[in-house]
Amino acid sequence: MMNVKHGATLGLLAMLVAVPLTTACAGEAGLGDPRTMTFAPVEFLPPEPERVVFENGMVVYLLEDHELPLITLTATIKAGSWLDPAGKIGLAGLTGLVMRTGGGGDLSAEQVDEELEHFAGDISIGLGRQSGSASLDVLSKDFTRGLQIFAGLIRTPAFDPARVELAKLQAIEGIRRRQDNPGSVVGREFVKMLYGADHPTARESTIESVRRINRDDLAAFHRASLHPNGMILGVTGDFKKSDMLASLRDAFGDWAKGAVPQLTITDVPEGDAMIPAIRFVAKDTTQTHLRLGHLSIKENDADYVPVAIANDILGGSSFRSRLFNDVRTKRGLAYSVGSRLNAGMHDQGVWLMRAETKSVSTQEVIERFIVNIERMRSELVSDAELAEAKEAYVNSFIFSFSSPSAIVDRLVKLEYDGLPKNFLQQLRDKVVKLTKEDILAAAKKHLHPDRLKIIAVGSGKTIPGVLSTFGEVKEIRLQPEE
């Protein structure tokens, strides 16, 4: 599928019409040839969540769903590791972690876990690179108490010093274990090649940076960054809207507004982004882990849809894609192979191709990647490829609205990203109108074989030689950490 951050798939929304199962059955015995079956379009009018803004700026989306006695509340928080000071990379991550584990409200760390787990409630809190997220998942009978605990952790976390210390030790152990799996090494080093090792999207904590962070830093980060007007709540489940709003006002209504951090991430200078590079990391493995790609557009770019569909046909749609058919099905050279367009709203997107293949077929796989990009840039896609991509997109659209929480989560994410609430429908309309010429033009403009950043993790005996046939190779040497 097209890699859309606001839900994996898109679809047609129209009036609700019941379509009997038998409409499409062929008249003969059995059902006939599945390849020629046709069906009515999927028609579905999803329920519309309500949006409320509290006096302190907190936004709430609500959608009742009485099928099961459950309530799920999520908070999307404008705070994340883009705010980490240069010497203390890892601060936002640790803050989120210890907000959850370090007690809060009037409860100790132990009391929070004891009480929650006794009634099978679940709270999670995490601050990621470009947003934070917290959630409460409880049986509806436990919601009132669950919300009290949740609000306590969000508003007045205790940051129990023992839990801060433990989180730091765990973070350091995580750093020590970063190089264990080749897949982790290749992913992290590739992102550093694309954005630069100090860029907010690529930078990583170190043992030193974690050691420098203390409890006061966490508390200060929380005070400075978490405010009701930087939070969007989404609530679904077994409640009455008016009761829920009253409960949420009780929990958050008297929390004063604050200065919400700006989410702006600087672009990589175009000069740097255009320079091709080849890097190699030696690791004693049987396979070579490969990534090839470059920085790309954001999700609101005018060319987003044609680039996304070009990527879908090239390698984004698993079984249906050219790379899957060429490298895996026809040649048997990889288990996992494909391409991806990761485009969001806050940093530059990435377009990449990836595979893991045994050392001796490394050269062939890279060659197939390059042949396939060139083909995307020089030939129109076939009528069948375009039709398949469009049908897959339109017919699977319904799955973006598959549950009340999926519907609410999507609206929350769109608002966080500053996109219109009918953004998916806009994309879908563009997909329907797309032509082969649009795709070719987008591929020529946005897929750049001359700007490829290539990284391979694998055998030090053979891979540097193979890579050198594609250009100058530099080795990234993994160094002892301490």
Add this chain to the structure above:
Amino acid sequence: MKSRSRSRLKLSEGYVHRHGAVLAVCTGFFLSLSLNLDLVSAAPPSLADRVIEHKLVNGLTVLMVERHQTPIVSINITFAVGGINEQVGQTGIAHFYEHMAFKGTRTVGTKDYEKEQPILDELALVGTELDHRQRELAIKSGGGTADEQAAVASLQERFAELQTQASHYVVGNELALLYQRHGGIGFNASTGKDLTRYTISLPANRLPLWAAVESDRMAHPVFREFYKERGVVMEERRLRNDDSPSGLLFETFTSAAFRAHGYGVPTIGWESDILSLTPAETEAFFKAHYVPNRATIALVGDFNSKDVIALIEQTFGKIPAAPPSFARMPVEPEQRGERRVEVEFDAEPALVIGYHKPGLGHPDDDVFEVIDAVLSEGHTSRLQRKLVRERRLAASVGSDANHPGVRAPNLFILTATPLAPHTTAELEAAMYEEVERLKQEPVSPKELERVINNLDADMVRALQSNSGLASQLAMYQALAGDWRYVLTLRDKVAAVTAADVQRVASQYFTKSNRTVGLLVKKSQGKTVAAVQGGEVAP
């Protein structure tokens, strides 16, 4: 630590998925039941009332739950077949067949089956002969005589010709393409020790397409691109087992714990077996096992059950039942002493400890479910509290009551990674202290209550997702012969007492009954990390 929402009967270990992107974790929830009336009294009819069951004359079991909120449907087809059904020398064949099941049928995936078939038949013969001769030459000194080498070269030439000819008739991945065009998502399959499972979610009005495709696939699969796919599976093996520190540790540990029973064999198969699989053996394995009387189809979503039954009768109903197969599986002999294995890897250390225990249906099995939850479920669990928080010996801890399968006698395992500078030896000793505590002190009433409260809540949560519910229903039906097993399991878990835990811990958690696997850092040295900035060397 494991998430508290999980399946009691886990199938995670040893599961092999078809797609690299999806990790093989059974994130199942418990089925919702009417057992705790206080809990679900406000809800619509519970699952026990909502499952509609239908059995075809050919033995196929169909389970349906109607959910009309959104016009979509999730379907799970589960065969009670897996790695456990393999014979020595053909390990990996169950998983390999699962890959072949994506290659199409006599109609889907081909331009002209009439012309394709004789080529595939000859390719199978030539490929089998070629494999055989190459294996023989490989062990001969000097690589065999000139005549023998010439025979191989001639076979290779013919093999290449036939592969090229066959490729002209293939419509690559047409089966998957059909589903994608019709809006299908989550098209995948997985093979474990006990079960093989096929999944898809579709817009609900596409059910006739699904029935036509899947009944055709159950009756008439065609093994296209067989030899290319062996290469794909070898890459999968390298990715999951050979180059993965935890993958290799579990493979080595599990095969050390089982000396006779098939649970000791990795589901993906040993390398030399994968490279020796033949189309004829795979066909025979398919015919013996992937039959309607060993299959359960679970459908959850927006449909009318009567229509679905008619559709399934019209399609799957035509597939004949197969005679029951009488698999002979060695019984694992009693373990007579601790076994210890090490795996050297360029990775930080890890530890796994396993004890032999009974499988599904044995009364002690339910007690292990309680022990599993008390030890590692949630922040309040014992291993999390003691080893991670209080003593700070471990970076992570876990347990699993059914490794690597569920049905047959299996292992209760404990896993952990040490927090440096602590060692696996210190951690292992600390784990045994917790194991001894289970024997010496009764678990508290509060711990037992928490286990059952979480179980009940998970049962409600199980109903939230169409695909999750379909998966759970089909899994229990295939494993236990009746999806209602979960109803009784909940009550059995609730009935477990502190004394039961002490008795079972004392009986099974003994030194002579355990196997210990250690991941050991290969290069004597320190952790490595890429140096920040400017470290790039020419």
